[in-house]
């Protein structure tokens with residue numbers, strides 16, 4: 001067994017990183033591609049989960065952040081800045097710390113999951129809560145980075161982020177020996193669907209795969225601008241990670257859909273929560289609500305016939321369930337309290 005070196009070293013020739021740059025890595029990538037027996041049975045497809053919550057900070061953002069922060073360090077930046085619904089801020093904070101750079105994050109007040117906030121705090125980021133949504137935060141971050149170029153903007157509008165995140169598509173093709181027929185993703189700011197499509201296109205161009213997948217992008221029904229074809233001014237969903245009304249990578253996301261003969265569709269919060277519970281209770285994979293949107297979309301597409309039976313499908317589950325403990329504990333029963341007594345344990349467990 002050899003050690004996984006992180007995505008820059010794993011895919012050196014595909015990364016915009018010069019040989020003499022110091023690589024800032026936390027060992028991201030190389031995440032499990034897990035067969036999903038229950039979902040396969042339910043859909044009549046062969047379903048795999050790309051478990052990107054297994055990255056160092058618990059989300060796929062690390063794949064792009066290693067490249068963005070490596071680039072910022074090489075450019076002599078003093079710090080990094082981002083807008084975030086939570087995961088980007090957690091990842092930026094960790095990689096900036098590793099690089100010895102400062103990190104400032106702009107987050108929508110009261111709309112970021114507890115675990116993500118805890119990470120930004122733990123890594124010592126400057127956290128500014130904005131009285132607005134993610135779209136407001138991103139506009140502010142863009143303006144600030146333009147006016148103060150000592151700081152690097154590490155949102156997915158930074159091409160280094162996209163190049164890094166394309167590594168997930170390379171890993172999937174390398175492991176399967178082909179591309180899936182269909183790739184399902186949750187879509188918020190639309191950087192990840194852009195990155196996957198760039199990755200599959202690169203492998204296709206180099207003859208490493210003979211066909212690219214159809215890209216299926218799923219948005220929360222209350223935050224589905226790409227589905228409606230116009231921005232949403234007041235996006236709302238329990239999946240706070242994708243509570244976004246004006247995706248920055250709108251054009252590339254539409255191109256990914258059109259070129260791959262894919263689709264965008266909306267999933268309701270109830271469908272997201274049902275998929276969230278199915279993943280944790282049946283597949284043993286605990287994800288955050290936004291990640292379950294890909295699986296909610298898979299189930300919806302299988303049910304409405306837009307997903308052909310027998311397809312090889314990969315669903316990316318983008319973030320770890322521990323990111324959002326509040327949602328996990330929604331409607332959870334109170335734990336049973338028992339005395340220090342084996343008989344009481346046996347009685348509580350109804351052991352015969």
Ligand code: F0G
Pocket residue numbers: 059061083084085086087088089156186187188189190191192193241242288290291318319
């Ligand atoms: N899933 C999770 C867990 C996310 O955190 C995000 C985005 C997405 C899916 C959607 O990816 O934006 O590339 O379409 N989170 C960003 C953030 C916006 O700030 O952490 P996308």
